[in-house]
Amino acid sequence: MSDPVLSLTNVSKRYGDFTAVNAINLSIPRGSVYGFLGPNGAGKTTTIRMILDIIRPDEGEIQVLGASSAMHVRERIGYLPEEKGLYKKMKVWAIIAYFATLKGMHRREAKTRAYELLEKYGLKDFANSSVESLSKGMGQKVQVLSSIAHNPELVILDEPFSGLDPVNQEVLEQLIRDLKENGQTVIFSTHIMQHAERLCERLLLITQGRKVFDGTVDEARAIIPRRVILECTNDISTLAQIEGVLSVQELPIGNDGRLHGTRQWELYVKEQTDPQQILQYCFQNRINLSRFDFTQASLHDVFMHLVGPEAREHNFR
Numbered sequence: 533m534s535d536p537v538l539s540l541t542n543v544s545k546r547y548g549d550f551t552a553v554n555a556i557n558l559s560i561p562r563g564s565v566y567g568f569l570g571p572n573g574a575g576k577t578t579t580i581r582m583i584l585d586i587i588r589p590d591e592g593e594i595q596v597l598g599a600s601s602a603m604h605v606r607e608r609i610g611y612l613p614e615e616k617g618l619y620k621k622m623k624v625w626a627i628i629a630y631f632a633t634l635k636g637m638h639r640r641e642a643k644t645r646a647y648e649l650l651e652k653y654g655l656k657d658f659a660n661s662s663v664e665s666l667s668k669g670m671g672q673k674v675q676v677l678s679s680i681a682h683n684p685e686l687v688i689l690d691e692p693f694s695g696l697d698p699v700n701q702e703v704l705e706q707l708i709r710d711l712k713e714n715g716q717t718v719i720f721s722t723h724i725m726q727h728a729e730r731l732c733e734r735l736l737l738i739t740q741g742r743k744v745f746d747g748t749v750d751e752a753r754a755i756i757p758r759r760v761i762l763e764c765t766n767d768i769s770t771l772a773q774i775e776g777v778l779s780v781q782e783l784p785i786g787n788d789g790r791l792h793g794t795r796q797w798e799l800y801v802k803e804q805t806d807p808q809q810i811l812q813y814c815f816q817n818r819i820n821l822s823r824f825d826f827t828q829a830s831l832h833d834v835f836m837h838l839v840g841p842e843a844r845e846h847n848f849r
């Protein structure tokens with residue numbers, strides 16, 4: 533494996549006696565799309581600001597693109613801050629070009645690049661508008677384009693999806709895929725699990741400054757049991773004997789038009805459990821299923837499991 537684009541070793545940040553980021557270790561492979569997830573106040577922005585050397589860690593080391601400070605490699609990094617905003621009086625194309633020149637691109641090339649990006653991501657008609665005439669979401673898209681115009685190797689986007697409508701969220705997802713295809717590494721923070729689920733190869737989950745998970749989306753899903761819903765007319769509580777089945781519980785039936793006598797069961801099974809085993813058991817025991825839903829845990833479920841109110845009570849106080 534190639535050298536990581538970014539590594540954090542035991543990084544902590546304190547404000548007075550409050551620890552905002554607590555001994556985080558992390559290594560981000562080149563060319564990956566990496567999600568930073570965690571509830572409000574978890575420490576995502578603080579971590580990102582330390583990566584960019586906007587603020588200094590109290591402890592630990594950060595290596596970015598082989599350098600000990602992002603300041604030494606700033607032309608190779610693109611950054612969308614959490615607090616969004618652009619110079620209001622400038623024209624849209626000019627501001628994108630301006631940011632690209634700040635990061636070392638020649639003016640003529642930067643102008644061409646600005647128009648190219650605006651065309652590609654659906655903002656061509658606004659090229660000559662002033663930034664202040666844009667809606668909030670469109671302004672944010674322009675700011676994202678400003679942060680990537682100079683073709684940085686490492687792109688760090690703090691909450692890039694917040695405030696975008698569904699169509700523009702989709703455009704931004706495509707933009708991130710395009711960056712990846714181009715070999716660039718992307719880190720973004722979000723509260724919206726679906727974006728992370730669709731885009732990320734790996735993710736970091738933090739809460740109250742601590743890392744609670746770091747790995748692939750599949751590894752995250754494997755943390756919590758899968759839920760299976762079955763419907764039939766039998767008592768299937770004996771399914772609990774099957775290896776890998778953690779629990780079997782009958783659910784109360786609502787008045788939703790199911791055939792008389794149908795019973796609904798909820799199973800929790802280990803992530804690795806093969807659904808065929810359950811089906812086979814039902815077949816052998818002449819259980820006639822009218823429903824079999826074997827769903828994968830969503831990232832949202834994992835998130836709630838690891839950082840939801842119950843997890844917090846157990847783990848973090």
Ligand SMILES: Nc1ncnc2c1ncn2[C@@H]1O[C@H](COP(=O)(O)OP(=O)(O)OP(=O)(O)O)[C@@H](O)[C@H]1O
Pocket residue numbers: 547552570571572573574575576577578579614
């Ligand atoms: N300059 C500061 N002084 C004091 N406390 C701070 C400062 N900056 C951040 N914090 C605290 O550190 C914690 C982490 O904040 P941070 O902004 O990193 O969270 P976050 O994960 O980005 O949250 P959000 O999802 O709301 O953006 C919070 O409790 C915050 O109040």
Ligand SMILES: [Mg+2]
Pocket residue numbers: 576577578614690
């Ligand atoms: Mg934040």
